[in-house]
Amino acid sequence: MLSEHESLDDMDRRLIVATQAGLPLLLKPYHALAEQLGISAADVQSRLTRMLAAGLIRRIGAVPNHYALGYTANGMSVWDVTDTHIDELGTQVGALAFVTHCYRRPRCLPDWPYNLFAMVHGSSRAEVEEKVAQIAALLGVEARAHDVLYSSRILKKSGLRLAG
Amino acid sequence: MPETLEAIDRNIINALQGDFPLSDEPYRVVAETLGIGADELLTRLASMLATGVLTRFGPMFQVERMGGAFVLAALKVPEVDFERIAGQVNSLPEVAHNYRREHAFNMWFVLATETPQGIAAALEKIEGLTGLPVHAFPKEREYFVEMKLRA
Missing domain, CATH: 3.30.70.920 (Lrp/AsnC effector binding domain/regulation of amino acid metabolism (RAM) domain)
Structure with missing residues (x-):
């Protein structure tokens, strides 16, 4: 499925599922994800860095409701x-x-x-x-x-x- | 602009449009640039998510780079059936967002699936659920995408 695309391993996929609703609102969000996934925080950070570099993640950011910002x-x-x-x-x-x-x-x-x-x-x-x-x-x-x-x-x- | 959104909240939204740190305490790094404490930043973020000022905070995935697909699609929904059909369409996890628009095509939604084949399956499922023909508008060229709006 991923031959011509960036290859994702099973842990990448689990990391996507763990963050698709949002990044934890905790002082150390990558540590919280690491604990949840049973890997190190450094591993979480390097996987996210790789996905950002490859364009699998456009950015880590806030998605505003247009209406709430006044863009009615x-x-x-x-x-x-x-x-x-x-x-x-x-x-x-x-x-x-x-x-x-x-x-x-x-x-x-x-x-x-x-x-x-x-x-x-x-x-x-x-x-x-x-x-x-x-x-x-x-x-x-x-x-x-x-x-x-x-x-x-x-x-x-x-x-x-x-x-x- | 709504009066309920304080200046600090606008600054937070603008500061969180990209380059979120991948360091151990990323919220603290962002909070320092805003001149507030990390706890206040987290509290305000939680509050903006709870009230719907923000719909999400986190990684924005480009599913096509994973071998998946995005497709924009539209329905002409009879007004009397609008709520029921909105519920049916929204029930699919593949529907990433859905807007009501003022046009004969009055419901526009984006499907995001892990494989290109998933799109056809989701479209078929929506036609089956709603009994309406779905018009798909796959992108042929992307000239520009930049979802950042200044708060």
Whole structure:
């Protein structure tokens, strides 16, 4: 399963399962994990260091609720961009400071003509719309249509969960 | 910005966006940069997790680097069935997050599975549970991902 990827041994997997809900809120969190897993704290730290270096862990950090931070307008802007220009333009849209995620995805015709997705957050819809207008200006005539899907409720936000 | 979030809590969130120490007492290291004690940092973190200001604190795993897969998918859910179907979709551990959005496609969720085959199985399970067709939007190219938002 992991031949072309980073190889994980059984202990790495147990460490992922032990931390996927969160890092222990204890003065010595790596020692607490070590005790739970029956290995040394140094081993826990070196495994996490290796997974960070390999990109298996993007970062160890806090995941805020956007709404609680005041980002009450969360818009998924979606665009129908000509196939010949999408990679060049997608890279430029992704480079805009306010775009947090930017992907090319398949259209699903006739219901869904959009192939570029760019997430934009703001403290109001007017702020999001102003940012969406900047994307529209960048894409110009290469964007044949677009829409903004605002989130109105977080239904679930647990992150990855491997079976323990 | 909500008045309930104190300046120190904002500073904590901003300080915990990356580079969390892998040393023996990492919270103490971060607390020192913020000018507070490690106990206060831990108490405030616990409180922000309990109240939902933070949804998580810990390693953020990139499942694709482990040989797994992420897929964004959407459903057009009839309004009368929305709560029931949200419950069915959320019941799958493979559903990492799920948002209601204002569109005919009104439910958007991300599946994270340990193997690429797990995605198809989860999609099939959701169709079976809900009786609705699932539209999957696998990413073809990633131009940018940066989930850090300033608090």
